Amino acid sequence: xxxxEQSPQSLHVQEGDSTNFTCSFPSSNFYALHWYRWExxxxxxxxxxxxxxxxxxxxxxxxATLNTKEGYSYLYIKGSQPEDSAxxxxxxxxxxxxxxxxxxxxxxxxxxx
Amino acid sequence: GAVVxxxxxxxxxxxxxxxxxxxxxxxxxxTTMFWYRQFPKQSLMLxxxxxxxxxxxxxxxxxxxxxxxxxxxxxxxxxxxxxxxPEDSSFYICSARRLxxxxxxxxxxxxxxxxx
Numbered sequence: 001x002x003x004x005e006q007s008p009q010s011l012h013v014q015e016g017d018s019t020n021f022t023c024s025f026p027s028s029n030f031y032a033l034h035w036y037r038w039e040x041x042x043x044x045x046x047x048x049x050x051x052x053x054x055x056x057x058x059x060x061x062x063x064a065t066l067n068t069k070e071g072y073s074y075l076y077i078k079g080s081q082p083e084d085s086a087x088x089x090x091x092x093x094x095x096x097x098x099x100x101x102x103x104x105x106x107x108x109x110x111x112x113x
Numbered sequence: 114g115a116v117v118x119x120x121x122x123x124x125x126x127x128x129x130x131x132x133x134x135x136x137x138x139x140x141x142x143x144t145t146m147f148w149y150r151q152f153p154k155q156s157l158m159l160x161x162x163x164x165x166x167x168x169x170x171x172x173x174x175x176x177x178x179x180x181x182x183x184x185x186x187x188x189x190x191x192x193x194x195x196x197x198x199p200e201d202s203s204f205y206i207c208s209a210r211r212l213x214x215x216x217x218x219x220x221x222x223x224x225x226x227x228x229x
Contacts, residue, residue: 105155
C-alpha cells in the first residue's frame with residue numbers, strides 16, 4: 001500500500017504570515033508529484049506538477065520544492081492572504097501507473113484577516 | 114481553459130435506486146477520465162480509470178458491476194451507482210486528462226451522494 005502523508009492536517013494563520021506544509025511520499029518508482037488547491041464548493045485547481053529531484057516551482061506567492069530521494073515536497077505560501085484559505089492536496093504519481101494519482105489527506109489552511 | 118463539469122452537484126436517493134453522475138470536459142477532449150470518491154476525513158481514492166471507447170479499469174476493491182462507468186465520447190464519462198445503499202453515500206469526483214502522457218488532471222467540482 002502506497003502512503004502519501006501530509007502535515008499538518010490544518011493550519012490557522014494571520015494575514016501576512018508565511019506558512020509551509022509538507023507532503024511525504026514513496027521514494028521508489030517516482031514519476032511526478034502534484035499539488036492542488038481545493039476551495040470549498042469548487043473544483044481542485046492544479047498548482048504544480050513536479051518531476052525532477054531538486055525542482056522548485058513558483059506561482060505568485062506560492063512555491064514548492066521536491067526531494068525525490070527522501071520522498072518529500074514542501075509547499076510555501078509567502079504573505080498569506082484570506083483568499084489563500086483552502087485545502088492543499090498533494091498527490092503521488094508512480095511510473096507506468098497509467099496516470100493514477102494517490103492523494104494525501106490534505107492540509108486545510110485558514111487565513112484570518 | 115481545461116474546465117470540467119459534473120452533474121448533479123448533489124443527489125439524495127432511496128436505498129435500492131440507481132444514480133447516474135455525469136462528468137464533462139467543456140473546452141477540451143479528454144482521452145482519459147478518472148473517478149474518485151472521498152469518505153469523510155479521508156483522502157480522495159481512485160475508483161477507476163476510463164478511456165474513451167474502451168472498458169474502464171477498476172481499482173482493487175471497487176465492484177465494477179456496482180459502479181458502472183461509460184466513456185462514450187471524448188467529452189463525457191458517466192458513473193452509475195447501481196442499487197445504491199447507505200454505505201455508498203460519499204463524495205464522488207471526476208478528473209480528465211487532455212492528452213495521453215500529459216500529467217495534469219483537471220477536476221470537476223464533485224457530486225455529493227446521500228443514500229437514505
